[in-house]
Amino acid sequence: MAMKDHDLHVYNSLSREKEEFKPLTEGHVGMYVCGPTVYSDAHLGHAKSYVSFDVIVRYLRHLGFKLRYVQNITDVGHLTDDADEGEDKLEKRARLDQVHPMELAETYTRRYLRDMDALKVVRADIYPRATQHVPEQIAIVKELVEKGHAYEVNGNVYFSVPSWEAYGCLSGRKSDEQEAVHRVEVRSDKKDPRDFALWKVADGGHILRWDSPWGWGYPGWHVECSAMAVKYLGETFDIHGGGLENQFPHHECEIAQSNATGHPFARYWLHNNMINVDGVKMGKSLGNFVTIEDALRDHDPEAIRAFLLMTHFRSPANYTVEGLTAARNGLDRLQGCVAKLVEATGAAPEAEGPSDAVLAEAVARADRDFHAAMDDDFNTPIAVAALYDLVKPANLALAAGNASRAALQSALDLFTGLGEEVLGIVGDPTVDEGSMAADPFIELLLSVRHDLKQQKLFDVADHIRNGLTDAGIEVQDGKDGATWSRK
Amino acid sequence: MAMKDHDLHVYNSLSREKEEFKPLTEGHVGMYVCGPTVYSDAHLGHAKSYVSFDVIVRYLRHLGFKLRYVQNITDVGHLTDDADEGEDKLEKRARLDQVHPMELAETYTRRYLRDMDALKVVRADIYPRATQHVPEQIAIVKELVEKGHAYEVNGNVYFSVPSWEAYGCLSGRKSDEQEAVHRVEVRSDKKDPRDFALWKVADGGHILRWDSPWGWGYPGWHVECSAMAVKYLGETFDIHGGGLENQFPHHECEIAQSNATGHPFARYWLHNNMINVDGVKMGKSLGNFVTIEDALRDHDPEAIRAFLLMTHFRSPANYTVEGLTAARNGLDRLQGCVAKLVEATGAAPEAEGPSDAVLAEAVARADRDFHAAMDDDFNTPIAVAALYDLVKPANLALAAGNASRAALQSALDLFTGLGEEVLGIVGDPTVDEGSMAADPFIELLLSVRHDLKQQKLFDVADHIRNGLTDAGIEVQDGKDGATWSRK
Numbered sequence: 001m002a003m004k005d006h007d008l009h010v011y012n013s014l015s016r017e018k019e020e021f022k023p024l025t026e027g028h029v030g031m032y033v034c035g036p037t038v039y040s041d042a043h044l045g046h047a048k049s050y051v052s053f054d055v056i057v058r059y060l061r062h063l064g065f066k067l068r069y070v071q072n073i074t075d076v077g078h079l080t081d082d083a084d085e086g087e088d089k090l091e092k093r094a095r096l097d098q099v100h101p102m103e104l105a106e107t108y109t110r111r112y113l114r115d116m117d118a119l120k121v122v123r124a125d126i127y128p129r130a131t132q133h134v135p136e137q138i139a140i141v142k143e144l145v146e147k148g149h150a151y152e153v154n155g156n157v158y159f160s161v162p163s164w165e166a167y168g169c170l171s172g173r174k175s176d177e178q179e180a181v182h183r184v185e186v187r188s189d190k191k192d193p194r195d196f197a198l199w200k201v202a203d204g205g206h207i208l209r210w211d212s213p214w215g216w217g218y219p220g221w222h223v224e225c226s227a228m229a230v231k232y233l234g235e236t237f238d239i240h241g242g243g244l245e246n247q248f249p250h251h252e253c254e255i256a257q258s259n260a261t262g263h264p265f266a267r268y269w270l271h272n273n274m275i276n277v278d279g280v281k282m283g284k285s286l287g288n289f290v291t292i293e294d295a296l297r298d299h300d301p302e303a304i305r306a307f308l309l310m311t312h313f314r315s316p317a318n319y320t321v322e323g324l325t326a327a328r329n330g331l332d333r334l335q336g337c338v339a340k341l342v343e344a345t346g347a348a349p350e351a352e353g354p355s356d357a358v359l360a361e362a363v364a365r366a367d368r369d370f371h372a373a374m375d376d377d378f379n380t381p382i383a384v385a386a387l388y389d390l391v392k393p394a395n396l397a398l399a400a401g402n403a404s405r406a407a408l409q410s411a412l413d414l415f416t417g418l419g420e421e422v423l424g425i426v427g428d429p430t431v432d433e434g435s436m437a438a439d440p441f442i443e444l445l446l447s448v449r450h451d452l453k454q455q456k457l458f459d460v461a462d463h464i465r466n467g468l469t470d471a472g473i474e475v476q477d478g479k480d481g482a483t484w485s486r487k
Numbered sequence: 488m489a490m491k492d493h494d495l496h497v498y499n500s501l502s503r504e505k506e507e508f509k510p511l512t513e514g515h516v517g518m519y520v521c522g523p524t525v526y527s528d529a530h531l532g533h534a535k536s537y538v539s540f541d542v543i544v545r546y547l548r549h550l551g552f553k554l555r556y557v558q559n560i561t562d563v564g565h566l567t568d569d570a571d572e573g574e575d576k577l578e579k580r581a582r583l584d585q586v587h588p589m590e591l592a593e594t595y596t597r598r599y600l601r602d603m604d605a606l607k608v609v610r611a612d613i614y615p616r617a618t619q620h621v622p623e624q625i626a627i628v629k630e631l632v633e634k635g636h637a638y639e640v641n642g643n644v645y646f647s648v649p650s651w652e653a654y655g656c657l658s659g660r661k662s663d664e665q666e667a668v669h670r671v672e673v674r675s676d677k678k679d680p681r682d683f684a685l686w687k688v689a690d691g692g693h694i695l696r697w698d699s700p701w702g703w704g705y706p707g708w709h710v711e712c713s714a715m716a717v718k719y720l721g722e723t724f725d726i727h728g729g730g731l732e733n734q735f736p737h738h739e740c741e742i743a744q745s746n747a748t749g750h751p752f753a754r755y756w757l758h759n760n761m762i763n764v765d766g767v768k769m770g771k772s773l774g775n776f777v778t779i780e781d782a783l784r785d786h787d788p789e790a791i792r793a794f795l796l797m798t799h800f801r802s803p804a805n806y807t808v809e810g811l812t813a814a815r816n817g818l819d820r821l822q823g824c825v826a827k828l829v830e831a832t833g834a835a836p837e838a839e840g841p842s843d844a845v846l847a848e849a850v851a852r853a854d855r856d857f858h859a860a861m862d863d864d865f866n867t868p869i870a871v872a873a874l875y876d877l878v879k880p881a882n883l884a885l886a887a888g889n890a891s892r893a894a895l896q897s898a899l900d901l902f903t904g905l906g907e908e909v910l911g912i913v914g915d916p917t918v919d920e921g922s923m924a925a926d927p928f929i930e931l932l933l934s935v936r937h938d939l940k941q942q943k944l945f946d947v948a949d950h951i952r953n954g955l956t957d958a959g960i961e962v963q964d965g966k967d968g969a970t971w972s973r974k
Binding site: 068103124447471 | 555586587589590593597610611612613614615616618619621622626697698719924925927928929931932934935938939942944947950951954955958
């Protein structure tokens with residue numbers, strides 16, 4: 001499918017409108033997605049975020065774009081209240097676990113990537129670590145101080161929100177009133193309660209710290225993403241993705257500090273919505289989460305992906321066991337059809353068959369509907385439905401048994417090309433379900449042989465023994481009957 | 488096994504003697520091993536290095552030491568001639584592959600860890616990246632310049648070898664005469680041909696570069712390891728490991744630059760020897776390598792580990808297919824014995840048996856010999872032999888069938904505790920070998936049934952049909968005979 005045939009529109013949080021997607025450089029896309037803070041295990045809320053962007057990445061590549069996907073790993077500077085107060089999440093957890101913060105980061109980065117691999121999330125091209133880009137972050141902070149958009153107080157450097165008129169352009173919020181009041185109470189060195197930290201002084205034994213023009217400290221969470229995105233994608237790049245909960249203040253701050261250095265930052269902002277459990281956001285702090293590891297014990301990755309993709313990425317999904325089961329049941333029909341197509345395609349005739357025309361029309365419609373849905377802000381629920389709509393005509397053609405190999409193959413190609421390569425929900429239909437264990441049949445043979453010997457039917461009894469020997473089974477006759485073992 | 492019972496001696500390359508191992512802090516060990524430069528796939532030469540240090544790590548932990556294991560990932564600064572000339576290995580390969588050097592690093596770091604996992608190499612606690620520690624490296628270079636041990640010329644900073652009398656303490660070499668002559672020809676800004684680069688000016692479009700007191704550049708390979716080891720293990724730490732080929736100049740330079748900052752560096756230097764193929768070192772540049780991925784296609788990880796451990800880590804191993812096969816055959820005996828022990832232990836009597844005393848003596852001897860070998864500079868060939876020596880008495884006790892459960896269990900514990908947990912060569916003896924496929928036995932049953940029906944022996948024929956039904960097989964009688972399918 002050539003790019004020019006498509007007319008992709010994405011909802012840009014920045015303009016609050018669906019816009020035609022036109023990358024900066026034709027045929028190329030630079031995409032940055034806020035990655036995890038690696039201090040604990042990822043849960044289904046993270047799965048919704050990263051599976052959503054995984055499908056966006058897969059679809060853009062399917063359209064022919066050469067895409068560089070950058071996703072950061074936050075291993076320093078993310079504080080417990082997501083803003084400028086509280087403890088560094090990694091330092092806090094590392095102290096509890098009595099390990100070095102970098103050991104903690106190693107452990108949870110590894111577990112995060114293991115979970116993503118298990119969910120069939122395609123790896124990013126680069127996973128930059130925040131601690132890996134401290135010089136780049138210091139350079140941005142320095143520039144902002146020089147340009148009058150930031151100031152230093154007691155070793156902390158703050159971005160001056162009043163100095164940047166466009167602050168609020170993304171979220172429409174100038175500040176969180178309540179938080180601002182709260183914050184000004186506990187920390188009084190900000191000139192304005194809306195100001196946010198670019199650099200924090202390392203006090204109280206903060207282990208991860210670096211020398212800077214403002215003394216020993218560590219970078220603020222917001223500036224990390226600005227530095228890493230720009231380093232690998234250029235000052236202005238195409239897509240910035242992340243969770244809706246990070247739109248404010250995290251992404252708002254990213255935009256302010258990046259634009260204030262004099263360069264437009266990301267052009268399209270995509271935000272995924274959360275997972276709710278009984279109407280409340282699934283999250284670490286609420287304790288109502290299901291880890292990806294746990295979810296994968298009960299459900300296969302295709303079912304989890306299908307469940308997540310049955311809600312649009314910008315809408316909240318409601319997590320229930322029933323919802324996941326329903327997704328699994330829907331998939332069973334789809335995967336069953338694909339398995340039958342694989343089997344039938346090999347044996348089907350070359351010559352055109354009576355079912356060909358109807359099936360070809362259904363395939364063309366599914367292809368059209370799938371692309372129309374995905375081109376409309378990656379509308380995966382409708383795209384999934386387009387695939388499901390093909391199951392019935394495909395099953396009818398299979399049952400009729402009079403479609404040509406080419407007709408069946410085109411249905412199969414659509415399922416694997418769009419269902420698996422783009423959505424990742426079909427799985428590998430050629431995978432063996434696992435052979436049945438031979439033991440009960442060997443036991444049955446020995447029991448039949450016993451009956452035959454009792455009836456003096458030694459010919460047939462020997463037939464069994466010889467057959468078992470040929471199949472690699474050694475039969476040992478004893479006074480308590482026959483036993484067997486593999487040779 | 489308590490630490491105090493052991494009297495571990497290790498050969499220290501620094502003193503050229505076996506020394507008693509006494510860590511800096513009782514009960515704790517800090518260990519650093521030079522990791523891979525991530526620009527291509529790891530081969531068996533790397534496997535020898537990392538499996539050797541894996542067993543050292545496992546053994547020290549087995550002795551009860553709390554060990555922090557740090558292994559770096561070199562993603563910048565390693566030049567093609569391993570010294571100060573040539574191109575940056577990552578930049579060169581990235582240019583050929585038309586990817587960003589950090590994409591290349593991501594790809595090969597992932598593949599390296601995948602290979603190590605497959606070889607059952609226990610992960611390091613921290614894998615610091617060189618690019619993640621540029622500020623720390625700049626700080627060391629700055630300090631060395633201030634202390635008069637380094638100087639800047641045209642944006643490059645060199646360590647002054649004449650300024651450091653102890654240079655050569657590790658390798659006994661003051662310089663590589665031939666290389667020095669060669670080098671002085673091509674680069675004349677060194678004051679002494681033996682001087683080595685701490686910081687390189689970023690010319691010719693070097694993508695990975697950082698601002699520094701000497702302008703834009705990137706760190707020299709040697710200083711990376713000094714910075715990362717000290718950051719996570721402290722200025723003075725216990726063990727530094729690496730390949731013998733890095734003893735000079737890499738480790739010699741590490742020692743010089745680290746000690747010259749005023750602090751003793753690593754206390755014990757452990758060097759593993761290489762793998763030879765037809766008498767020549769297996770290496771990337773010679774093209775005579777077998778990648779770990781390829782080796783694992785033909786051999787299981789236990790066989791590869793056993794093959795590597797049958798040579799002492801400080802001796803060169805000779806790679807041949809026959810050698811690997813011999814390792815596999817030896818393991819078959821060992822693993823066969825362990826599998827039988829697992830089976831017999833469950834059924835063995837509680838009461839003391841006639842074979843107990845002989846078996847207990849053999850177990851005690853194997854335990855003693857194993858630890859004596861490992862305590863003597865991690866002598867794995869002898870440690871492996873100690874385990875093999877237990878196979879015969881264990882098999883004799885099993886064949887006699889009169890050892891108690893406790894006696895068999897102690898043999899089993901030794902094999903799993905030392906053979907698997909320390910050496911990683913036993914594998915999981917409880918793993919199912921894979922059930923046999925049922926199909927040939929079902930076919931045999933149908934063929935017997937066919938015979939019986941022809942002979943009008945309907946009772947036995949129905950016995951077969953009912954047995955198949957109970958086992959979940961549906962039999963369909965047709966004019967061309969019976970067919971079957973799973974229900």
